[in-house]
Amino acid sequence: MKFTFIAGSNRQGATSTKLCEYLQHLLEERGHSVDLIDLYQHPVPFYSPGESYSGHEGLARLGTSAKEAEGLILASPEYHGGMSGVLKNALDHLSQEHFSGKPVLSISSAGGAVGVSSLGQMQAIVRNLHGINSPEWISIGGSQRRRFEDYLDESEAGSFHDLEERIARVLESFVKLTGLIHRPYGE
Template sequence: MNIAILAGSNKQSSTSTKLCRYIARRLEERECEASLFDLYSRPVPLFSPDNRNPADVNLAALKETMLKADGIVLSTPDYHGSISGVLKNVIDHLGFDHFDGKVVLSVCSTGGAVGVSPLLQLQVMVRAVHGVNCPEWISIGGENRQFDAEGDPVSTHVQERTIRAIDYFLKLCRSLRS
C-alpha cells in the first residue's frame, strides 16, 4: 500500500514533521511504501485560480505522489487555532483526483495540550475534496512534543497512540481498496 504523508510546516525543526517521519517508519514496518513530502524542504508556489497548474518541479512531484497514494496523512502545526498556510496552499493546489475515496489521517502538533481546532478544520477540507476522514487522529502538545535522537517520541503514550491510529487508518485503507 502506498501512503502519501504531507508534512505541512514551514519550520526546519518542526515537531509535526518529526511526527511524520516517525509515522513513515511505522508504516514501512507494516510493509507500506511511505512517501514523505516535506513542505519546508520542498515548497510549492502560492495557489492562484488564474494559474491552476504552474510549472513547478515540487508541485508536479507532489501531484504525482498524491495520485499514486492509496491513503494520505496530512500533518500541520497549530497556528493560532488553525492549520499552517503552507498546508492550506497545497490543499488548494490539489483536488478530487488526489483525494477522492482515499482515507486521510489528520495529525497536529500544538503548543497547548491538544490541537483539536486544526484537526477539525482538516476534516472539513478533506470532505470538500471527497476524501474519507479517518475517525482516528493524532495530536501532540506541550511536553509530548519531545523526540529522542532516533526520531521516536519520548512519550510512550504518544508512541502507543500513534501506533493505534496508524493501525486503524491502514485497516480502513485496506477495506476501501478491496
C-alpha cells in the first residue's frame, strides 16, 4: 500500500518528524511505499483563497502525493494546545479530493504528557475533508520524546520498549484499516 506522511513542523530535526521517520521505517520494512513530506524541508506558501499556486513544486508534490496515497498520516508538534500553523496551512491547500474515503492517522509530539488538543484539531479537519479518522492515534510527550531525539544515549534505548510496542500496535491497526477500506467490494 502507499502512504503519505505530512510532517508539520517548522523546525529541523523535530521530534514529530523523527517519529514519522520511525513509522516510515516500520512501514517500508513491511513492503509498503511511503512518501514523507517534511514541511520544514519542503515549505508551502501561505494559503490565500483565490490565489493561483500553479508551478509551486512543494504544493504540486503535496497534492499529488496526497491524491495517490491509500492512507495518510498527519504529524504535528503541539504548540499552545493546538497543532502547528505549518501543518494547518498545508492542510488548507488540500481538499476533499485528497482525503475523501481515505484513512488518516494523527500523531503528535508534546512537551507535556500528551498532545490531545492537536490530535482533536487534526481529526476535525479530516472529518471536514471527508477522510476516515483512525480510531487510534499516537501522542508522545515528556520523557517519551527522548526516544526520537538525537542525544539519546544507547544505554537508554531499551527503556522505550513499551512505547515502541504501542506505536507498532497502533500502526498495524491503521494498516489493517487502510487495507479493509481499499479492498474491492465483496471480497
